[in-house]
Amino acid sequence: MAAQIPAPSLRCERSIAIRPSLARNPLMLAQRGSPASRKGGPVRYRGFSVRAVLGNRNNAVSRLEDLLNLDLNPHTEKIIAEYIWIGGSGIDVRSKSRTISRPVDDPSELPKWNYDGSSTGQAPGEDSEVILYPQAIFKDPFRGGNNILVMCDAYKPNGEPIPTNKRYRAAQIFSDPKVVAEVPWFGIEQEYTLLQPNVNWPLGWPIGGYPGPQGPYYCSAGAEKSFGRDISDAHYKACLYAGINISGTNAEVMPGQWEYQVGPSVGIDAGDHIWVSRYILERITEQAGVVLSLDPKPIEGDWNGAGCHTNYSTKTMREEGGFEVIKKAVVNLSLRHKEHISAYGEGNERRLTGKHETANINTFSWGVANRGCSVRVGRETEKEGKGYMEDRRPASNMDPYVVTSLLAETTILWEPSVELVASS
Template sequence: MTKYKLEYIWLDGYTPVPNLRGKTQIKEFSAFPDLADLPLWGFDGSSTLQAEGHSSDCVLKPVAHYPDPARTNGVLVMCEVMMPDGKTPHVSNKRATILDDTGAWFGFEQEYFFYKNGRPLGFPEAGYPAPQGPYYTGVGYKNVGEIARQIVEEHLDLCLAAGINHEGINAEVAKGQWEFQIFGKGSKKAADEMWIARYLLLRLTEKYGIDIEFHCKPLGDTDWNGSGMHANFSTEYMRTVGGKEYFEALMKEFDKNIQEHIAVYGPDNHMRLTGKHETAPWNKFSYGVADRGASIRVPHSFVNNGYKGYLEDRRPNSQGDPYQIASQILKTISAVPAGAVAKAA
């Protein structure tokens, strides 16, 4: 038998952006445990805005697990928060109620800033560095500094070793800003892996004395980019059938539901979606082929393939909850019956 370090990870009750929480218990298993082997556990919800002190018990229900490459015999355990009966989802548990479909594929592009001493990594103590331009996909000390790439490379290795479907990294438009991409099949699977990737990044930077700033516009109303979490999405029907009529009906449905999307695409999006810095205004819907300034960017490959493939919603921001983002996108897609448009035509 081997003693395994089980890191139970969950989202707390803070709003509008929940925080990741985690605590460890030790359990013995003869081999790396299956998900079904992992027991329910509890925590003090009065310390995480999920319960009152006079009745503070909350329950953690394992829903996904991964090897923890930073620990010997470690396991990362993504959990849903449940009420004391272990069966009723807590009101803060968004994962339990989202729309899911394993045929719906999501690719999230997580942007973020490294922060040190209250400012983006590489910014001078006063004022700003040279204007944006050379930092995006930049190389060299003057563009990326001495430590950022070391962290993102280490984070990449951790994600891959954990079995997270990490698809790439790059320096972003602003100094101190970076991006990584996570892909998954199904709302829950894609979002689980994004939250675990965020957790690994936050835990990793502890040893470097650097913070991660996920706010979508940390530098405020300045000529510096904000951070998004662009959501690339497709369904089986979009990938195999599609068609221009179906695509246009889908875009009408997205336009009709603009408020519902913005409501879950991350707080303070009005600061980021201004129509500047390659963003569409938060209160106007648009789409265009290869248009980085549209709400939804339509890849050339989508059009060239007979309006089949994936689309990119550029409005979700870096603070957004991927559970809710993926669910809202899928809900909107589901309102356009597959095949109905083609039959009507």
């Protein structure tokens, strides 16, 4: 029998304890050099506190705390902008910081920047410069004050988008007059798994072993069932502070797995908000010493995978008679099923097996209140005759720019040929 070890979530709960605080900044120290922090007590942050294990490093850690807690506002107009972009794998987020001379409210006020694309797998070494174009601004929950997070996309020096820049094509689709008129809404359910460091095994699971069967973990409470709530709550509050349109969170069916929801967001905003929310989650798990996984099937066997269900509606779907518009959209989705599957995340075939609340990857299906279908329509939508649909096919590692724009393209812009409809 595998030895039971303390789950990293317990370690995190010792190091990250959710408690209210009056800190200036969400992740900054509330009091510089407070007696509690200097004696190894909790170092307070807004939304949660971090207990520093000081030991012989007491003085050095206290000095570091003081520097992290510096409030720039009384001393300078300058701010720190964290430029964020998507790396060469298409799923990794990269970032670097620069000083901006004054607070800004719009990305057009920010300068373009560059990075070494040969170090991210996005350019050859002999011509490695990639240019970052600022596209969206969020408040920085880690530095607070007027400091900002900046979502960017990437271009060659000649102005062409690099191959991994999926935002560029998505923005073209969302700026099409037909799409603009339909005001597409997206509500995205991002699932993720927390892993113990070094062993890449889910949080709360015994190393080399398994917990009890699924059932008691979904939306659960209790030390024996819920692993990682501190991280989920910290992320929730940090996203709200940043201006992410986060609408909720919950523990998932598999222990150590969580979900948060973003939306409803209109058009390109959905992708920006999901990517920045992922960046914030990466930073929080980094601080907690836990590994974040967006693998769609992190554990083989009788365990749920991780998806990124995408709820979607258009203006005409939300109006009277919208249910008929939804059914027409479902027909289009069925005719382009293979194209959508190919764009819905790497490794999704391990998740879409027809089990664990998924449809089979090779077959398109839809139904009312059926979580085993490719596309689910809610009971309320059927009853009201208008509303939204849920595409349950996207994997947890999907690119939200690709998924949202493809849904809009297929249901608003794309018209199937007579031959294709006849053969379906």
